[in-house]
Amino acid sequence: MSLEVFEYMKKYDYEQVVLCYDKASGLKAIIAIHDTTLGPALGGTRMWTYASEDDAILDALRLSRGMTYKAAAAGLNLGGGKTVIIGDPRKDKSEALFRAFGRYVESLNGRYITAEDVGTSVQDMEYVRMETRWVTGVASGSGDPSPMTAFGVWKGMKAAAKEKFGTDSLSGMTVAVQGLGHVGYYLCKYLADEGAKLVVTDIFPERVEKVVQEFGARAVEPEAIYGVEAEIFAPCALGAVVNDETLPQFKFQIIAGAANNVLKEERHGDELEAKGILYAPDFVINAGGLINVADELEGYNRERAIQKIAGIYDNILRVFAIAKRDNIPTYKAAEVMAEERIRTIGQVRNNFLRK
Numbered sequence: 033m034s035l036e037v038f039e040y041m042k043k044y045d046y047e048q049v050v051l052c053y054d055k056a057s058g059l060k061a062i063i064a065i066h067d068t069t070l071g072p073a074l075g076g077t078r079m080w081t082y083a084s085e086d087d088a089i090l091d092a093l094r095l096s097r098g099m100t101y102k103a104a105a106a107g108l109n110l111g112g113g114k115t116v117i118i119g120d121p122r123k124d125k126s127e128a129l130f131r132a133f134g135r136y137v138e139s140l141n142g143r144y145i146t147a148e149d150v151g152t153s154v155q156d157m158e159y160v161r162m163e164t165r166w167v168t169g170v171a172s173g174s175g176d177p178s179p180m181t182a183f184g185v186w187k188g189m190k191a192a193a194k195e196k197f198g199t200d201s202l203s204g205m206t207v208a209v210q211g212l213g214h215v216g217y218y219l220c221k222y223l224a225d226e227g228a229k230l231v232v233t234d235i236f237p238e239r240v241e242k243v244v245q246e247f248g249a250r251a252v253e254p255e256a257i258y259g260v261e262a263e264i265f266a267p268c269a270l271g272a273v274v275n276d277e278t279l280p281q282f283k284f285q286i287i288a289g290a291a292n293n294v295l296k297e298e299r300h301g302d303e304l305e306a307k308g309i310l311y312a313p314d315f316v317i318n319a320g321g322l323i324n325v326a327d328e329l330e331g332y333n334r335e336r337a338i339q340k341i342a343g344i345y346d347n348i349l350r351v352f353a354i355a356k357r358d359n360i361p362t363y364k365a366a367e368v369m370a371e372e373r374i375r376t377i378g379q380v381r382n383n384f385l386r387k
Contacts, residue, residue, distance in 0.1 A: 066112040075322075094271075105315060191352075260283070
């Protein structure tokens with residue numbers, strides 16, 4: 033294996049990686065648990081056609097670490113975890129596969145709580161629930177978290193506009209949205225309702241057509257989205273879209289979207305800063321879905337969840353304040369905000385432990 037898993041775990045302080053295989057259902061999955069200082073690890077299950085097993089493991093590792101920071105920055109008493117299932121979500125799903133996965137989740141006895149993510153659905157989580165109670169986002173709970181994620185991104189985008197332009201109104205602004213799945217679609221709805229102009233793209237033409245027809249968006253080819261004239265770029269597909277190839281094309285003033293791991297490398301965050309492009313860090317702005325499913329753990333209350341998710345606006349402004357306080361790029365400021373909370377609460381929770 034070319035990926036040195038233990039070295040990677042040591043470098044970023046991971047706790048556990050579980051490789052899951054079930055012959056009967058064809059399940060091949062990786063559960064990564066990064067940090068449980070604040071509470072049990074919560075993170076969704078992604079199903080994707082990975083080019084290699086190394087790619088799948090690395091994705092699980094990166095995503096789980098992102099969930100640690102996301103939960104901490106959102107003020108939740110949860111740690112970070114993530115699952116990736118290797119397979120085509122359009123062809124390889126079955127009841128048996130998700131129930132087999134549920135057995136693995138159950139074996140962790142509450143250290144890891146799962147939910148839906150890219151390539152999985154509420155129905156898939158219902159199958160998981162047949163084998164374990166450590167699952168959220170089910171039909172009897174909060175359901176599909178996508179609209180809530182979109183709501184949080186919209187709120188965070190408004191905060192970024194306030195910081196950059198002095199107003200949080202997006203009316204009349206052009207927003208380039210990349211990825212029109214569940215989250216991207218609902219984000220477009222919020223933006224269109226506010227009067228923003230939309231430029232959109234997706235690898236699935238039917239998604240593009242739907243957004244064009246419903247919201248009057250202008251469609252471009254997938255590779256063209258990076259060079260469009262727009263105040264705001266909202267990446268809502270997969271990660272690493274801010275990279276050496278795309279950065280020189282940017283005419284945006286703000287990057288604020290739902291995708292995870294938007295920066296291919298940390299230095300790309302430095303380059304955004306140098307270009308004067310304001311970056312709303314992904315794990316802060318896209319925490320709405322996590323906040324929503326986490327509310328299930330208290331007995332789901334929709335209005336309470338919406339109120340908590342609206343707080344992403346203030347969290348984004350707090351990140352910008354830390355960036356100015358410490359004279360660092362916003363991506364580093366977001367990590368500082370999360371790490372300060374993990375460190376402080378971790379110390380508090382060490383009080384009165386039995387020796």
